[in-house]
Amino acid sequence: MSSIGKVLVVGGGIGGMSAAICLRRSDVEVHLIDLDPEWRVYGAGITLTGPTLRAFRALGVFDELASQAYTGHGIQVCNMAGDRLKVVPTPVVGDPDLPGSGGVLRPVLHAILARRTLDSGTHVRLGVTVDSLAQNEGDVTVRFSDGMEDRYDLVIGADGIFSRTRTLIFPDAPGPEFTGQCAWRLVIPRAPGIDRRHFFLGGPVKVGLNPVSASEMYMFLLEALPAPNRIEDADLHLRLAELMQGYGGVLATIREQLNESSRIVRRPLEGFLLPAPWFSGRVVLIGDAAHPTTPQLASGAGMAIEDALVLSEELARQGEVPRALERFMERRYARCRLVVENSLQIGRLEQQRAPIEAQAALVEESLAVLAEPI
């Protein structure tokens, strides 16, 4: 008989909601808290790889997601002028009827997962965080920021890159570091002919387009800079237009249409890998709380969902927390390390403007490993 009756999930992002959905399938009582009283997510697009789509299917949300997202095959590689050079295949991972690639708006994905979380019977409380964690022999006593207190068999820290749960259990752990790049993302109507992912190579910045629905797409652009700097919201479109100078075709058209109300999100890239194990006693970290990555392999969300799938599987299989957490680490560490380390390395190659072949080889090598079963 399982000794796992009640679990607290700290953080209602992609990883936390996935964990709640999975655990409810085993009838575990799940409480989920999120610091944001409105449980929002910022409005950018996200790229979905084959392994990420496989994870969505295992989570049971693939069909709903696919109806509101873009799914397809291949990446069209173009030069700076926008001329088509070739189409790189994106192999199918898992079920043969799954597409090899996709894209979705974060708010759309968030709404799907949030509804599934609530429908699963998870108790959700918003505008709350954890003040303290006291580990006892067989459970954890949690004191919340609103003064409430409760006991849990397991606490899952899914509170993202600046995780408070991580600080509480590993106060001396290394933290995220700036990697030398800033990510720009812009959501715009889908341009004619953008029927799959696009990369524009050979220019001063890495830039690409990714459909996210039948009518919208997002553009990403990576800017190299020595230290993070702040740009006023009103000036974002001006700086983005500067960075896109010299690009032709569809990118030239997008550049001409940039204005003060363009939907632009800019964020410095940070990443790091928490040394194993990612748990202390009965408190475990998943997703960006343990292995925040830069977007070069577009796999951070996929890794967070896989963490949730594997953790809930091991809890159900082992029936007790300590052994389940050992098994979770055995199955997750090397895979997540590969994503963080190779993403950081590709970012360094981009900054050195290393040959495209060297960058592509590392991407291909990484995606081949990620296609393996979890």
Ligand SMILES: Cc1cc2nc3c(=O)[nH]c(=O)nc-3n(C[C@H](O)[C@H](O)[C@H](O)COP(=O)(O)OP(=O)(O)OC[C@H]3O[C@@H](n4cnc5c(N)ncnc54)[C@H](O)[C@@H]3O)c2cc1C
């Ligand atoms: C620029 C950029 C582009 C990216 N693009 C892609 C991509 O194309 N494809 C992809 O797969 N991945 C991408 N990623 C990575 C992906 O976004 C993350 O890996 C993923 O969101 C991790 O999910 P998570 O649930 O661990 O954390 P998050 O999504 O960050 O969720 C954390 C949640 O915890 C809550 N929270 C925070 N602090 C507390 C607290 N103290 N108490 C309670 N709640 C708290 C937050 O409100 C949030 O809801 C990208 C990342 C970046 C930076």
